[in-house]
Amino acid sequence: MSGNQNLNRAKKDQNDEFYTAYDDIELEMKHYKSHFQDRVVFLNCDDPKESKFWEYFSIKFRSLGLKKLIATHYDRERPTYKLELFGYGEEPVRTSLTQNGDFRSPECVEILKEADVVVTNPPFSLAREYVAQLVEHDKKFVIVGGFNWITYKEIFKLIKDNRLWLGVSPRNMRFMQPDGTEKQVNACWFTNLEHKRRKEELKWTREYAGNEDHYPRYDNYDAIEVRCVSDIPIDYTGVMGVPITFLENYNPDRFEIVGCNRGRDQDPGGVYGRSSYVHGKETFKRIFIRRKV
Numbered sequence: 001m002s003g004n005q006n007l008n009r010a011k012k013d014q015n016d017e018f019y020t021a022y023d024d025i026e027l028e029m030k031h032y033k034s035h036f037q038d039r040v041v042f043l044n045c046d047d048p049k050e051s052k053f054w055e056y057f058s059i060k061f062r063s064l065g066l067k068k069l070i071a072t073h074y075d076r077e078r079p080t081y082k083l084e085l086f087g088y089g090e091e092p093v094r095t096s097l098t099q100n101g102d103f104r105s106p107e108c109v110e111i112l113k114e115a116d117v118v119v120t121n122p123p124f125s126l127a128r129e130y131v132a133q134l135v136e137h138d139k140k141f142v143i144v145g146g147f148n149w150i151t152y153k154e155i156f157k158l159i160k161d162n163r164l165w166l167g168v169s170p171r172n173m174r175f176m177q178p179d180g181t182e183k184q185v186n187a188c189w190f191t192n193l194e195h196k197r198r199k200e201e202l203k204w205t206r207e208y209a210g211n212e213d214h215y216p217r218y219d220n221y222d223a224i225e226v227r228c229v230s231d232i233p234i235d236y237t238g239v240m241g242v243p244i245t246f247l248e249n250y251n252p253d254r255f256e257i258v259g260c261n262r263g264r265d266q267d268p269g270g271v272y273g274r275s276s277y278v279h280g281k282e283t284f285k286r287i288f289i290r291r292k293v
């Protein structure tokens with residue numbers, strides 16, 4: 001690697017260092033209890049000495065009915081180890097790895113194959129690769145990610161195809177940093193485990209009733225712009241552009257996702273390009289949806 005590449009990598013590594021709080025893990029995991037029964041849970045971006053994910057699953061091993069808990073520790077420079085827990089209150093078994101615990105390393109991929117559910121907060125700088133690997137190996141997962149990952153075309157495609165959705169807890173989370181300070185990140189949970197929030201019926205009441213002042217049409221796409229999620233009209237059956245926060249309330253029984261305005265690949269019909277305009281003004285980060293009838 002050149003000096004510059006090294007510097008960029010080091011900066012990315014530094015940006016990836018923020019740690020999930022126990023309370024946030026507990027708040028989210030309580031919605032998936034039935035999914036952990038008799039399962040092998042793998043924390044593949046977690047130093048078990050520090051990770052609150054390790055702490056949480058060790059403490060809850062029996063109440064969740066886990067079969068096994070595994071964590072691999074990553075070190076950029078040197079070989080590391082994995083830790084395995086086989087029962088509540090037992091001594092974890094430490095095994096050296098010959099590689100550095102990179103989630104992509106063949107050793108870690110072998111462990112991934114053995115796992116049923118992957119849970120972690122992965123390096124944000126490797127978001128696309130990280131999620132792609134989980135999908136390639138057809139794994140169940142609950143992971144922390146940046147809210148803006150929604151608009152990454154690879155991840156949006158999974159959302160659109162109902163292969164990945166948001167978790168339950170509100171976004172904007174606080175994390176500890178290596179220097180002991182806290183950092184707020186517009187982060188949320190992503191999962192492919194069912195939870196009851198996805199089935200909630202929302203009590204929206206606004207009507208479209210042809211009101212093009214409140215619901216203007218896009219200049220370059222046959223849809224209406226809905227500026228605020230709570231304004232989604234109950235009587236409009238065509239395509240609507242809504243802010244990406246819609247996904248926090250997305251019930252797949254009620255709505256179909258048809259596209260996103262972040263790039264041509266995200267539009268199934270190739271109808272619109274990178275941007276969508278209302279009266280010549282660009283709108284950003286819109287998801288296009290249609291009510292299911």
Ligand SMILES: C[S@@+](CC[C@H](N)C(=O)[O-])C[C@H]1O[C@@H](n2cnc3c(N)ncnc32)[C@H](O)[C@@H]1O
Nearest residue numbers: 016018019020045046074101102103121122123
């Ligand atoms: C956002 S931090 C979260 C740490 C921990 N999972 C938690 O939630 O407290 C992401 C972690 O991934 C680790 N990491 C970076 N690159 C990695 C890689 N290629 N494979 C595995 N872990 C990696 C970093 O050391 C970093 O601690």
